[in-house]
Amino acid sequence: MSDQPSLFDEEMLPQPSVPVSSARTERAPAKAKTGAEGSRQTLRVLHSSDWHLGRLLYGQKRYDEFAAFLDWMLAQIEHLNVEVLLIAGDLFDTTTPSNRAQALYYRFLHQVARSRCRHVVIIGGNHDSPSFLNAPSGLLKALDVHVVGAACDNPADEVVLLKAENGAPEAIICAVPYLRDRDIRQSEAGESLEDKDRKLVQGIREHYAQVCVAAEELRESLQVDVPLIGMGHLFAAGGKTLDGDGVRDLYVGSLAQVGVDAFPDCLDYVALGHLHVPQAVSGCEQIRYSGSPLAMGFGEAKQQKSLCLIEFEGRRPQLELIDIPRFQRLERIKGDQAQLSAALDKLAQEQTSIWLEVLYEGEQVAADLRDWLEQHTDGTQLTILRVRNNRVVERILARSGEEETLDDLEPMQVFERALELHQVPETQQDELKRLFGSVLQSMAEQDHRAE
Template sequence: MTVRFFHTSDWHLGQFFYHHSRQYEHEQFLAWLLEQIKAKQPHALLIAGDIFDVINPASSAQKQLYQFLADAHALAPHMQTLMIAGNHDSGYRIEQVEPLLEKYNAKTVGVIHKNAEGDFDLDRLIVPIYDENKNIVAWCLALPFLRPAEITGFNEQTTNSQNAIAYLHQQLIAAAKQRKTDDQALILMSHAHMQGGETSDSERPIIIGNEEALSTALFDDVIDYVALGHLHKPQKVGQTHIRYSGSPIPLSFSEINYKHQIVEVTIDPAKNDELRFQYEAISIPRSIKLHKIKGELNEVFTQLRGLESGEITEIDQREYVDIEYHTDVPPQPNLRQQFEDALPTNRYRLVRISRQYFAIEKDADDTVQVSLEPPTPEKLFQQIWEKNGYANDDAVLKDFLSLVHEAEKSLEDEHKG
């Protein structure tokens, strides 16, 4: 039996981009997605975590989601929407609305629960996918972002997060094997950072230095497709059937060249390996452009004046501009106003200005190398550490990065508060 579904993730509803709401962009994406659902009539829509941008989303962001679910159900009543919580979501919050979700043929898995025996409640994590005739065509193993406190301490196999993750995958896949028949597909949906995944600067770090990135070896060969969330760049990880769908809109300027998409997947277990699995990446139109302007001051002004003109009436629909300039002399105090004046009128939002400093280094042959990249905390720490005569020490660097991560999280929490 053939199953057809859409793989999406990392919607980040409610996100603010340099204090500018992304509501319009999300509205455009959701309207476009409804068109795809109406035309393709998939059996399921998978949302692989980070549905919202923050744990306590604004009512407007929640309304956006629930209105979309109602509209999707009206267009494709047989379609199931399956969602998992990401590291930006509150798993308990999104599970609280189960009675509402049921009305729209939707289900969410937010946290890992215990069963009566004190082990993982696997039944909640194995979700059937039906066709139009109510036949089970696939099983979806739904794994939300795995927080150590939720998965450790069950038994001797769950003493730490790494062995708990391995044990959970083993138990879950074994239970799914017992349920599935030869003509049913097996899909695993997970919100995690996999080894080999390419990141942007907008993903909130959930690991340090890739040390705890998960291995694709967790996924048994019996699994037909792995629908991943967390990384915003669409990409496969190791094998064709293990994929990140990526985010639907660019969530930072580092994602300006990403080809945002949803993945339409078709699986027919009755066919051989080459024909069993098919996918189509469906490009998501970008509703608001992002412009990254870099160079010396005179080059920056030339690029700003060369941008397309023509007013955009609605402020929340104007295009975003990020400027990185470098100069050998101190900039004038009214530089921002000069940048604003150089931009065509009423079309752009200048959201970020940063000055790049020259970092001069010498190669082995004394050739001078000039870098305009801003120094990261890690690079600054290493430079100071070496300047004081200390040797490279991975353990010390790891401790420093841990402190940086805690400080970033503390600042983020203060900003939310």
């Protein structure tokens, strides 16, 4: 139970010393401007997502990295005079986060509440438990932390009004969480996968439209022209992913992706989560994924992670990307035994902690590769997390006559091959695939904390 300490045990969390600023464009933080009648004209918003607290990397715990990132971001909030923090889903990696992951989360929110940041708005992602996020929402609201863990029956309940210190409205947030299949679509017997995709996209569009109508009505009733900011956790068409980044299909058996036209024109900025690569959606700079703060796999090892800082002048957003420092170095090396030996020796000379993925590409099978690597890195700060011996893999596949392994296949692909193997008539396959997809979807969306 050493990795399950009390939620209130702050001694377990490291207090790293991190740089205060790594913004791509260095500039002194500006204080908020006020108009002739004292109304706020500028607002600084920080957009983050996909923390995946508690996530392992090939069995390696990463709590020190998560703690270092959160401490660094807290320093950025102070340094940049951030007034609103948006977290667009997937705060945790599983629906049952460990005590240590929870401690990181609550400790951070407690520290933000004591900072100059006035508001935090959090939405649930597909990895999060809606009931877990929502459970303390009433208590967190007293700290100006607003949580929307799941879609609400009344779309207006996903509209969050933020007020300045003087009580005047300063922004309206359309806090739309990850929309589960059951939230936006009714399954019908005999529907095709194309019908499912169409209904999912239509359901997402309609939900955003309803929430934005409620937000515009609120803004009109207040007679203020404050920014209207959207949030979401979804896969937008044209979004980029990387191999091994851990991004799950949102709707099993479906390729449903929404276009930028799903977000109503009234939104001045849209803060998205789910994809781990920082990016604008279809060239629209005001509709963005902040990306994950840490590399979620070795495929992201060389990728620059960032936060989105948005400064509003009235309703006009100005974007700046804030580079996130690397808290744990990841490296992927490949080659034959001599090339690997040279690469390991070079990395060891740097005398810094490095986690490695090793791809062996030599002509010999090298069945004892793992033992050799462990001996070669003994006494260094190199930690080997994954070894792939391509020669052994090729030999095994050659024996089986196959060009792939079970790990290469998605569950639906395995099911489709089972249908072919058992010679199920094609006239029955679509319905069976639909039913199997529904089972997978139900498993993926099950909230283990709900009662």
